Amino acid sequence: MRSWLHDVQELDFWLVWAKITNEPWWPGIVIPGQVCKKIKPGYVWVFWNSENNVSLVEVFQVADFRENFFRFHEPSLIDEGYIKDNVTIIKCYAWQQGCHIQSWSEDNTLAWARNGFTPLKRLSIETRGLPQQIMEAVVEAGKGLCSVSVDRNYVPETKLDTKLVAEDIPKKRKLSADQERNMERYKQGEKICIACIRKIENSLEHPLFDGVICNNCKVRAQQYMFTTKENRLVACAICFWKSDVSCKSTSCLWTFCMKCCSTYMIEVPNRSCIRCLDEGNNLVLRVSDNRLNKVLHLFAPSMTDTACIPIHTISCKKQLRVLSLFDGIGTGLFVLHQLLLPVAKYFASEIDPHAMKISDKNFPGQITHLGDVTHLSDDDFKKMLADGNIDLLLGGSPCNDLSMVNHSRKGLYDLQGSGPLFFHYQNILMKLRLLQPKDHMLFYFYENVANLDNKTKNTISLFLGHNPTIMDATHFSAQDRRRSFWGNIPGMHKTVQLKEDCKLQDYICGNPYASRQKLRTLTTSSDIATDSFGNFLIDGNGKPQSLKIETLEEIFGFSAGFTKLEEIGSYKRRCLLACAWSVPVVSRLLQGLKLFFHLDNKMQ
Template identity: 25%
Template sequence: MAGKNTKPGFVWVFWFSDDKIFQICAARAGVTTGSLDGDLLGWAMGDGGIAALYNQDSSAFSPVEGSEVPEYVLVNLRASLCDQTETVKPTDSKSMDQLKLKTSSIKKGRIYSARKDESNKVQMDPTGPVHCFVCEEKVELVTEHPLFEGRVCLQCKELLMSTLYAVDNDGCGMYCCVCGDGGELFVCSSGSCGRAYCFDCGLKKFGSAEVDRVKACDDWQCYLCVPGHPAQMPMGLMPRTNRDLELMCFFQPRSIPQTLDMERVRRVNRRKIRVLSLFDGIGAARVALEELGIEVETYYAVETDVDACAVTIFQHGIQHLGNVYSLNSDMLSTLGPVDLVIGGPPSADLSTTNLEQLGFHGSGMLALKFLTIVKELQVMYNQPMYWLMVTTPCMVAQYRKVISSLFEMDPVLLDARYLTEHRWAATCWGNIPNMHKLGELYKGLHNDQNNNCLTDNMISMQGNDKAKNVDVQEIERLYGYPAHYTDAWPLNHATRRRLLGNAWDVHAITRILAPLANIFKAKTSVC
């Protein structure tokens, strides 16, 4: 029972079989609405509540013969019963306060909780492994938590992978960095951090006293920013000393796919590269190829933003092909052999930062279009071809699984803060040699000088004071573009900031494309 409805004679009822809430006539539900005027929990556990309904007609609680309750419904009921038995004790005022705190939480974003589907978890021997650090269930643990000491299960890992890089327009985390869920959040006041912690984790990991202390703070720095002595840290929450590198290992693919044989390709005569750039933006891929010294024979671009096209035409004289949906088989056949297909399809409808995401019914369809073009070119020309798709770093787990299944590989995380002072990240699929070994590269390039980085959201938001104080030329330098790169007629400063806020980081793209300098004709060779 979910509660009394404002419509006279009706009540809200939660149906476990459909996992939905409906309003139905109170009389049909066997409930007297007048008895709901007080506390709902008190009514349910009182003499006139559920027990009274059961005593009146116990058969109403039994399934009709031949239409027994499905097993997954019983699993949900047992889970709910266990949760209430452990956390709700009417005689315990402290437990009731915790319950009120949980039910008053306001979710900031759409939640894809690993704890919603407990029935899919692989249960282990109770005497075997320890509990998952996040969900606290005895399940198979697959990896370390990237920020705090403890191991997590597969479902919690997938949730954290979807939310750890999700930030709001102010640069602060939208989800809890401990569990990956949303809700009412504590947010670190340090400008270089912005990590968030949910109230549920606060109660479980910190304790009610610590939660009260944090709530009373006007300027609170989290446990990752001001780690104290182990004895002074909250119970069960110990930051990792090497958490930046652990974060990279956390996002490493489970298996490394087979890529094109670089040694075989090196033996043939090198030639200039032919590129098809989908969703080209302001030409980050073109700038990266120039940084690597790779000579470009042809560079086709697909971009619909007229301001971005103005920049690439002014700087490189790029030939644009129009809308991506105009790239049919006939047009692709006129392009000739393509050596590299690269692009960043808009993925707002696949991101956990979007509260109204449409998935593959919205902009997510463009990722599938990218895949279609890659497959069609591979079949059409039947020759070695490299490709790279760059998307949001906070993609919803179910969408990431679909794309990984279609590409037949897991993605990698490309994080620019290990290469430069700029904070920018992306999820990448592709067959560029060595791209699935970026974790090993980051260990040698680990940069601790990133405490005052700007996020791409800060730069693109005109109302952000910190972004307003940064000159456009400085933003171009942070992203790796030449000075005045976006200074093309008739773009003003606001438009140039918007374009840079949506652009790729050239340092990161250069690093991932570096092996191509040993395959195609280049002024210099890069290992």
């Protein structure tokens, strides 16, 4: 008869990051389903070692520990329990790899993980188990609980991007008597979170003001600081709950809630945004001089991006210089104009002559074409950087040989295909970082399809230093278009976006009837006249009609006629749109740039 310990050693212990309400992503261990009874699918019990406690967590709020370490690990979080759980899970990961580091100090263990888990000598075979003491604690905690057996490859039915989309953001509650008293203590110099006005021991700097915030408010800042509605920020710059007032000037970013205005004696409407407040003499709350640096640290997606943040205090720039690779029809420049971001110089690498003619038609004299990305030379970079540094690198290499929809795809490494073009983007990113001064902040943004195979997605993430954000245009327009986005734009990875109820019928003029609410993902080979069942998308007076190119342009976020040229027909225009970005999605992901560059009201 086999022993209890022998049975335990055969269990699969999954090391994860898990997220529960009002808490940051935290390292833990999923209690194996064999230990617990089963309940409805989609939930797991997660064991927290530092507290010897468990929580029931939805599966889409659980992510593999090693794969997502640089995405969720927060080096600035000095909470004792957080550090202890990180060290424990890192050591458990090494154990599962056959490497024994149990005797290592906390500092050495954390340094090993933060430096990329460099390979160690294996002293035993790989296992899915845990060191005996930890394993027994996990199993003991799981006895009698109800859970569901989930392996590490489980993919929940819920779309990954839905956690970044919401109907609205929550409002701040009325201050309690304790909070009123804490406000007086704050004025006397005590350590009080200026967002929730509660006493705290372990505190972090507020990203925008001279003051501290608690960890819960930090998480809320990451979720809502750059949430927008109709291209305006809708979260209070102090507490990050829903705001009530905004400045009349469109060049002013931030808004406040009435409760914070009252608490911190901010005049309304004259002091209704952070830039106006900066110009005033509010004695209760002062705008931080190095707020741009603090925002970058708050939203940095990886250790590499954190290391690239300038040490000196960053100032807001008047204009930005952009390099766009695989530029297509100039969607990047279109979005920057929509965000009122003034562009001093826009360099574009594109080889399709029709795409270049369309971008030149819409942005006459504003684009400097560089030609094929594979032919960019050192002289090209010298010319680009002669008059100033590049502030933003955009790009989305062709997906034909990467998408799982293409069963004959060649992948990332076949030089006969388009896959290796990603490495040209990554190489240029590294080259710009080397050629430009270390005290210059370089933003980057890379896009590709969401249906990459795991090996391709992990390779891209490895080279760019972090996992992507997945966002679907269906939340903001009348088309299904899921895409993966990598980059270091503040807010693009954790910000909750407010969805809009857009249907295909909203874009159709006259009385034709749309047979479905959303247009399926447009590709160069898809039929825009029919839906997935072969039915015509629109039907007027009993007669089937094709979807007009102008309607497609508006669904993508462009103005009608954006791709119109005399020498190209509807099919070519459709193909060019199929390779373009969804404007509503990209404009939301690039909102964070507005904090770093002066907005231009003349561009409205």
